[in-house]
Amino acid sequence: MPRFARAMAVGCAHHVPQHGNNRQDVFFVDDDRRVYLELLQEQAAKYGLEVWAYCLMSNHVHLVATPQAEESLAQAIGRTHFRYARYVNRLHRRSGHLWQGRFYSCAQNRRHLWLALKYVERNPVRAKLCRRAWQYAWSSAAAHTDPKVESGWLNLPRWYQEMSAAVWRKELTEGLTDSEVAQIRLRTHTGRALGSDSFVSKLETVPGRRLRPLPVGRPRKDPADAERLKGARK
Template identity: 25%
Template sequence: MPDSKIKRRGRRRLKSFSYTGTWAHSITLYTHQRQHLFKSRQIVHPVLHILQDTAERFGFRIWAYCFMPDHLHILVQGSAPRSHQPGFMHRFKQMSGYAHKRQHGRKLWQESYYEHILRTEETIAAVARYIFENPVRKGLVETPAEWPFSGFLEGIDPKVI
């Protein structure tokens, strides 16, 4: 189908929600054209460093992350009332995409991302476990601890799940 005929999806964020504060968010970002880019430390580590830096600057904790070949799962939580998730995600995608294109000559991310705001009955540990088990569900490894491109920055260790 020619690009001019592609229907653009509407806004994926909730109109009535501010996305500011200490909410926890499960977020999935896909690589451009679902390319299998996250297969080596040389690709994953620079993106992870930018994620860490951006989270720090925007006041977010990273409870869990998992780089799959064609997408990234992250579980983040605002650490201050001013933590603004869309600003954080925009900056992260911008900086990591720019660095990747400069280094490898190609686009990194698909437009937008999918996010889920955790409800009060959903625990950080349960959502982190789900994220860490993704490579197991896809048949890439037998245990979460075997996957080299997942981890935690705020106290949930995939090796003990």
């Protein structure tokens, strides 16, 4: 499969998953998760990354975040994962790579942002770790479905301007269709933006960035080129 340019757009929400090396665990005890969130909060504030949602599973993480500058996404997440790996290796007396290569990311337009948020916060339900997304302790779902839950770093006032707790509970209960899940996974793992043609075209204005697959097979020849070639051979 060809590697597409990672679609990074300032001011646009991105779905960012990253797995442990060889799909091995990256969190071993609850304190590990607390340290990870503290590091993420610190680096997100430092590099201008607004985190909308998160979910920490045993062997991978999911984030939905909006970069405020070109380097925000790579620096905030890269530094978080570098420092967390160093912490885990030292504490748990292990060595080697903790994370599996570079993280994936997928830019989302407004409509698909809400699908990505639902996908991230329903991860524990799909894994059968809980019946309701907001019951899982290590995701943002509880803060998004109960105004009484406080968070020192998620932008909850902005969230509740756009989505009520009751409506989001209903959305999380209904879940996603199989095709929506498949589309999110495909676009994220290829780095291709998820949105309308106009949204993708806007991101492709960056020189050298291709976010859509080329047609299968050889490029079609222009008839005019064929005539010019024929004339040159005479």
